[in-house]
Amino acid sequence: MRLIQSLIIGSVLFLSAAYGQVAVVAHKSVPVKQLSKSELFDIYAGETQLWEGDLPIQVYDLKSQEDTKKMFYRFIGKSISRMKSIWMVNMLSGEGDPxxxxxxxxxxxxxxxxxxxxxxxxxxxxxxxxxxxxxxxx
Amino acid sequence: MTFRIFFPIIILIAFSISISAQSNNETLKIFGYFQNQFEDSGNPRTDERRNSFLLQQLNLFLQRDFQLKWSAFVNFELVNSFSSADRYGAFKLEEAWIKYRYDKRLQVRLGLQIPTFNHLNLLKNRTPLLPYVTRPLVYEESLEDIIVIEEYIPSIAFAQTYGVLPLGSAKFDYAVYLGNSPNLSTLDDRGRSGADTTRTFLVGSRFGVRYQDLKTGISLTHDKVNRFMELALQVGDTLPALEEMQRIRLGFDLEYRLGAFVFNGEYIGVFYDEPTELARFDKSFFYGTLGWQLTEPLMVYGSIWQTRTYENRQAAPGDVNPRPLSQFQTTVQSTSVGLVYQMNDRVRLKGQFVNLDQSNDSPRFTAGTDFQIYSAAISVTF
Structure with missing residues (x-):
């Protein structure tokens, strides 16, 4: 069963990567319906830390360096290493966690x-x- | 009756859930970094060399976020293989502040902190963020016994407001701060309190713009300095002549990224309002670094920095009436090349070659003060 599940997810990931479609998704509680590229960058760069209504933003990032991640950061306009550098600056300056x-x-x-x-x-x-x-x- | 029993229980459960949620979000974070180095240095003309291992720097941070918009941050710094038993190195409380973050447009920090000045001042102690083993001179904390860093850059502030404002498709950064004047009590017989001995403050600011891969800004500080009162006696002036001398530090910084290349540069000018022509204290500094990201983890760079200072010397040593002083301009210049290899998110390996060259327009100055440093370092974030 687990093998079939993994195969399905693997196929979906392969097709998604092939067609190059990535979705930015959030918890249903997030009081925003759409984001611009610059707003998305501000969230991932740690400049915006709260949603409207003071709901804390919890940012998640994929560990693997697969196509989904590469495509996401290409869209933001920063390389993965540049983003890591920004997160390190924030962390070591007390401005926020990666x-x-x-x-x-x-x-x-x-x-x-x-x-x-x-x-x-x-x-x-x-x-x-x-x-x-x-x-x-x- | 049932209500009487269950209401306190419900309150207790609700309270414990609240405490539990709070402790999840508001845990005390302990982290930091250190940089160990090996250095081989000497004068190539005399062939005198020395080599040494050194724990260049270790910083330990404590951070706690609370109530969504507040956070407290403490930064302990140990430099030069600190050992109180052997009386070398230094240990100091570098930062201890509390921050209120309204949003990205308005943040306020209160407490001991490093003020914003140019690009590098906030980052100068964060060795994992810098490619250098030996930083540009005025930012090299481990050489603080050789150069008074605060002559060039503000080291401490106690209240700072800063933020980012949207400016079309660009961003406008601002920071305004207040701190002590540099005339702090360091008298042993008064307990070296570190308290300001004047009625003046350090007032400073940085205003900058970020647009795509360009980041630039200008910085300005104003304070008053007593440090040269000793010189007033030498030149036969009255003490008030060099008391509370006005000082302005002006900075300009620029960072630009183009593909795999990144350029960082800064200028700092220090201008004193000298009440006498017998002495001059102005100084300047600039640096420029061009980095090339060869691969994702590997960057190579070339860097140059220069300081210019005036030395005010007696015309003849021991002269009881030494007017006028002789003024000599000293230039210290460094060229260096280096590389940094990021082994993983926590560990960086660094290598650097530095050539230092000092020159002086004094007629008694003799050439030959070149100095070369080969160094390697490992920088670890934990």
């Missing part, structure tokens, strides 16, 4: 569903109704 790293897309979905204020990104094919889709990256 995003929490998740091992794979399954964990990303699980944590976003569980965590009010959470935001992350996924292959579009894995998005379902329980998630709040803020942006589609083609």
């Amino acid at each position: 995003p929490k790293t998740v091992v794979n897309e399954e964990e990303m979905i699980k944590l976003i569903l569980e965590t009010p204020g959470a935001i992350g990104y996924l292959p579009k094919a894995l998005v379902h109704d329980s998630l709040n889709v803020l942006l589609l990256i083609e």
Whole structure:
């Protein structure tokens, strides 16, 4: 059963990567329906730390350097190493923590569903109704 | 009756949930970094060399966020293989502040802190963020016994407000702060309190713009200095002549990224309002570093920095009436090349070659003060 599940997810990831579609998703509690590129950068760079209504933003990032992650950061306009550098500056200056790293897309979905204020990104094919889709990256 | 029993229990459960949630979000974070180095240095003309291992710097941070918009931060710093038993190195409380963050447009820090000045002042102690083993001179904390860093940059502030404002597709950064004048009590017989001995403050600011891969800003501080009163006696002036001398530090910084290349540069000018022509204290500093990100983890760079200072010397040593003083301009220049290799998110390996060259327009100055440093370091964040 687990093998079939992994095969399905693997196929979906492969097709998503091939068609290059990434969705920026958030917990249903997030009081925002869409985000611009600059707003998304501000959230991932730690400049924006609260949603409207003072709901804390919890940012998630994929650990693997696969196509989804590369496409996400290409859209933001910064390399992964540049983002890591920004997070390190924030952390060592007391300005904020880096995003929490998740091992794979399954964990990303699980944590976003569980965590009010959470935001992350996924292959579009894995998005379902329980998630709040803020942006589609083609 | 049931209500009487269950209401306190419900309150207790609700309270414990609240405490539990609070402790999850508001845990005390302990982290930091250190940089160990090996250095081989000497004068190439005399062939006198020395080599040494050194724990260049260790910083330990404590941070706690609370009530969404508040956070407290403490930074302990140990430099030069600190050992109180052997009486070398230094240990100091570098920062201890509380911050209120309304949002990104308005943040206020109160307490001992490093003020914003140019690009590098806030980062100078964060060795994992810098490619250098030996930093540009005025930012090299481990050489604080050789150069008075505060002559060039403000070291401490106690109240600072800062933030980022949108400016079309660009961003406007601002920071305004207040601190002590540099005339602090360091008299042993008065307990070296570190208290300000004047009625003046350090007032400073940085205003900057970020647009795509360009980041630039200007910085300004104003304070008053008593440090040269000793010189007033030498030149036969009355003490008040060099008392509370006005000082302005002006800074300009620029960072630009183009593909795999990044340029960082800064200028600092220090201007005194000298009440006498017999002495001059102005000084200047600049640095420029061009980095090339060869691969994701590997960057190589070339860097140059220069300081210019005036030395005010007696015409003849021991002269009881030494007017006028002789003024000599001293230039210290460094060129260096280096590399930094990021092994993983926590560990960086660094290598650097530095050539230092000092020159002086004094007729008694003799050439030959070149100095070369080969160094390697490991920088670890924990």
